[in-house]
Each structure stands twice: as structure tokens, then as C-alpha cells.
Amino acid sequence: MKKGKPTIHEIARVLNINSSTVSRALNNSSRVTQKTKDKVWAKAKELGYQRNLLASNLRRNQTNTIGVVIPRISRHFFSSTIAGIEEVAFTSGFNVIICQSLEELDREQRIVKNLIANRVDGILISVSMETDNGKHLEYFRDNNIPLVFFDRHCEDMPGTSKVIIDDCQAAYDAVTHLIRKGCKKIAHFSGPGKLEIYKNRLKGYKQALLDHQITYDPRLVLSSRLMEADGYASAEKLLTNGIDIDGIFAANDVSAIGAVKYLKKNDKKIPDDVAIVGFSNEPISEVIEPSLTTIDQSGFEIGKMACDLLIHNIQSGDNLVHNKTIILNPTLIERESSNRKTGI
Amino acid sequence: MKKGKPTIHEIARVLNINSSTVSRALNNSSRVTQKTKDKVWAKAKELGYQRNLLASNLRRNQTNTIGVVIPRISRHFFSSTIAGIEEVAFTSGFNVIICQSLEELDREQRIVKNLIANRVDGILISVSMETDNGKHLEYFRDNNIPLVFFDRHCEDMPGTSKVIIDDCQAAYDAVTHLIRKGCKKIAHFSGPGKLEIYKNRLKGYKQALLDHQITYDPRLVLSSRLMEADGYASAEKLLTNGIDIDGIFAANDVSAIGAVKYLKKNDKKIPDDVAIVGFSNEPISEVIEPSLTTIDQSGFEIGKMACDLLIHNIQSGDNLVHNKTIILNPTLIERESSNRKTGI
């Protein structure tokens, strides 16, 4: 007979008290007697009352929700960050909306608009490969809504917090590791040049070569979107063009695995003919044969720190805290794909 | 000087027209002149107006949002379903809220409550391993909010749509495949007995044995939460207890891989000593050595169909459609882990 969901007014009507009192009772306000609270709680349970968060959020002008924008959830690194984010968010009473850009700027822009329309209290974002500026994110700065980058960030937004890893150092370590293992001609699979993280990984690559008196050869750097097929194609391109290499540093594991597959298929020995280092420590990198040397980014930690920072910014309401950058130091995980006998 | 975000009233005030007209103009209603629309659009852009979905949703009593509850996004199967879900949802103008239960009933209940409070228009759910009844989901049925199960469903909710695979048949095929390859003593790694899908996989396992005159030995069925460590432990348990096996049918890939790791470590040959079949076709199953024979569930298709069904139910508002069950037929993918020479 009553079709709609019960509201506080419904409860108020039945109990013959005012709806404000019901609201206060449900919120456990000190301005209501325990006796009244009990009555209200009982009746609410009886009617199956469920607070309408739309109304509540509208009135309070806050949603207790944070938006998370990532390229794709199927990447282990990102699902780890989400796990970290959710852990922190949950204990602080925040909800999380997860959105995937699928590496498309267009989608990312739509998502961001939508999060704004949904009035999230803050946003955590790791931008897509197509994102070369933060124009679509300016709204947050202008409206004083906290935003924290993690991992992939925009260089044109200086006044923004971020939690990143030292990509340059990580790449430097990876390449140095290959050099120590005796590699002289190291190729680098890089991502879209727009992205800071790939620029920095390239920078680390170059610096490592420089510091070890190896001349930088631009033909050895191949840019792509770093999917498995890209890694496969890049390896193929190098070998079929007769470009001689004895090591590969790939900017992610997936492309490294593509290379592994090509090399194995063409009877190249890993690591003895070509040693390989990936990036991100995807679970698959441990299982593949040979297992892949890679850089562990500890996504879970990054997620936790980014979310901590964001919530802190939300709760302090203080823009002065906004500009905080946390740089984590990733660690090299040595596995078979670089385990040569022929070290220095 | 103006701190808050602009509203339609703000636009109305500036243009000296009524806010309803602004609303209608922004919604491109035919009840407003093009001239007025142009003015409103221009001013909205100028002020950086962003519609407040909270208010809009409250007023319209619909959110254009569907809630998705899955055990964990890091599982490839689930991230594929999400991709399918998002594709369909997006083209129909729906937003998606993704939530992970992390296989905990407690979390699942909280998530569901929260989705209700957020007034989602419908919900897609694949329940956690701890979920043995649908009590926390009754609200949807009672309030006529569409709900569609996919993959993991509750048997105690007969009047609910679901998109599932024929787990029994898939298991039957998998075990028959092992038998054809010459296995006589096939172990089965099963999940929590509460879940329909694991019951059905066990059923298919038993039926296949029966149909091929192999006696069912309860000692060969090991239940766990099917994590990698569980598979490892299960394999260890079988071998150290001196239980002789020559085949394993695992109810998911992750546990199968645990077994692979244990067996390789203990110098058992796969597939000649023990042949293995997993379930789900996780990407890792293709990469591991030996590559894993498994069942492909085509998560993307399941997600698309489930979302289609849900949106149809939402838009028709018709409870008669609710009870629709779609059963997909999964396919066996043969790889090295079951590729024995010693077939029948």
C-alpha cells in the first residue's frame, strides 16, 4: 500500500514527533533523549528505513566520497593501489568510486566531469597515456577540491599533491643492473613521450649509460603504448632490422613479456643472448619462464599514502597543504631474465 | 568573491530569467526558444556551471547509476566482466559504481547497504565466498529494484535474474578431458561448499567420474578458498599423505597454479605424472610453464549480457521480466598441462 521507501517524515508522522527530531535521533545527536532515540531506532528498523544519501549529501554539501581515476583496473599495479586506497578510505568513512580511463583522454575527461557532477569530496588520479596536460583537472584547483596524483602525473600542475616513485632512479638502477651483468647494447621500450613517468624512465636510462661510458643510440629506444603486442613488435623490429642488442629495459612488464615471447620463439636465449628487465612487478612476471627481473612499485603503499594525503587535505580544508609531493623509492627485484653468468 | 559553485539560480539571476527556464534550457527542452537556450548555454559555460547531480537525482528519484559488487577486481575474470558491464552501461548513459567484497560477507553487506543509501537504479552482483544466502539482498526484491546475479549467485533467491555459466557441464568437460588423457585418479580442488558454482563444479566432476566408471573417492576432493597458497597446500597434502593422483581439476586457475608450483618444486612432471586443468582462463594460465589447460568463461560477454538484462529491467520497470536466467556454455582450452602422450 505504501509504495515509496520510508523517509524520516514517515517515521515522524507515525511516532507523532517532528522530522527534525527523527533526523537528530538517527544521527545520535545529544539533543535528543535516549528514550526518543530508542523509539525512533525501533520504528526505523521496523519500517526498513534507509537514509537517502542523495538528500543528505545535498543538504550537507559533502558526499564522503572520493573519486579514483585509473587507466585500467586489470593492471596489477592499479588494482593494488585501489586495495590500498580502499583500506584507508574505508577506515576514515569514505566511499570510493573507481573509474577507468582505458588510456583514453576523451574518456578521462568525461569521467572527471561526471565526478564533479557527483560532487566528490576529492579525487585521486593516475592519468591516461594520452593525457599531456591537466586542463580538464583545473576545475578542482579552482574550486578548492583536493586532488592527488599518484604514479602518473601532469607536469603542468605544479600546485598539486602527488605520490610518485623515483622513476629516474628506478630506471637508472635497472639499466645499471643490466650493465653490471655485462650488457653493452641495451634497448629501451618507452611509453608515450607525453607522460612524465616515461620521460623520467628514459632519463634514468640515458644517465646510466652515460655514467658507464656507453654511447646513447636513439635507434635503441622504441616508443609504444607498451601492450604485450607492442613489446613483441618492438623486439621483432630490432632483430629483423639487424640491430644488435644484448639487453632490454622495458618501461613495463607487459611489454617486456611480449619481448620474451618473441625472443623465445626465435631461439634467442634469455638472459644469455638478451637480458631483460621490466617494470612494475606484475604477478605474471614471477611466473613466466624465465622469470622476469623487474622494479617493484609497491602499489598498495602508494595507494595508502595517496589516499591518506587526500583525506588529510579534505578534512583540513587547507589549501596550504595541497602542494605536497611524496617520492617513494622502488626496489629492483632480480630474477632469471637478467641472471647471466657473464657479469663484470 | 562568489565562493560556491554556480547553480541554475545563479544563471537565472544574471540573465534575469527564471531558474526553471534555465533548467529546461540546459536539458534542451522544446519548451524554451533556441535564443534563450543559447544565452543560457553561453552563460553556463562562462560561469563554469556544473550540474549538481545530487540535486537532480534527488528530484528525479533516479540516479542513472548501477552498482556492481564483485569479490575482487584483481581477478582477470572480474575485470573482464567489468569491461563488458561498462561498455553496455556507458552506451546506455548509466554510471557504474564498482565495489569489491574481498570475499567477505561482512563487507558485502556494508557495500549493499551503501548502494541502497546511494539509491542506485539497479545492481549487478557476484557474491563473495562467504555468502551462503541472499538475506542482505532482499531489500532489492522488496523495493522492486532490479538485481542481476552474474557468475556467483544465491540459490535461495529464485525470483531473480542471473547470467551464469553451466558450471556442471564445464567441470564435466574438464574431467572428461583428463580421463581421455588417461588419468584415473583425479583430485578436485573445490571452493567453499556454500557457493552454487562450486557445488556445480563438484557435481560435474562426480558425474564425469561416474560416466567413465571411476569410483568417487572423497579423499581426493579438497575444499579451500582457492588462493594460490591453498592450491600449493592441497597438492602438498595429497602427496605427503601418500595419496596417489595422476590428475587435478581445480575450480580456479590460481589454485591450479599453486599446485603447479608445488609439483614442479617436487620434481613431478606435468602433465605426465600429473595432468592439470584449471578454471577461468586467467592470463597467467597462458604464460606459466607448462601452460595451463583451463575453462574460458568469457567474462566480457557475461558482463555485457548481465548489464543488458539489468538495464532492460530498469527501463521496463516490469517485474515480470525479472526472472530470467541466461546460461552460457564455457569452452575448454587445451594447453600443455594436460597434453599427455598417453591418451586412451
Place this chain on the structure above:
DNA sequence: GGATTTTCCGGGATCGATAGTGTAAATATA
């Protein structure tokens, strides 16, 4: 016991957008 403070609750406005109805102006018709 009267005055003052405290306690507890009611009334009404409000958040921002939208739907239904009302009304003046514009247009069409006679």
C-alpha cells in the same frame, strides 16, 4: 515560590534541480 538556566523538541528555511500549473505575450483566426 519565583527567577534563571538547561533540556528537549517543533517550526520553518534550505540545499539545487525539476515537474506541474498558471499567465502574459505573440500569433493565428474570424
Place this chain on the structure above:
DNA sequence: TATATTTACACTATCGATCCCGGAAAATCC
């Protein structure tokens, strides 16, 4: 020109919860 009809917008209530203000009742004090 007077009337009927359409057009284009204004007005107002509403969604459900919350917050500020104020008033009556109860408790406290002198």
C-alpha cells in the same frame, strides 16, 4: 478589430535530510 489559440516563460511545490532559531517544559538556584 475582437477573439481563439499557441508560445514562452514565471511561479511554486517538491524530492528527503539537515540546520538554525526559538519556545515550552523541566530542572536548578537563590
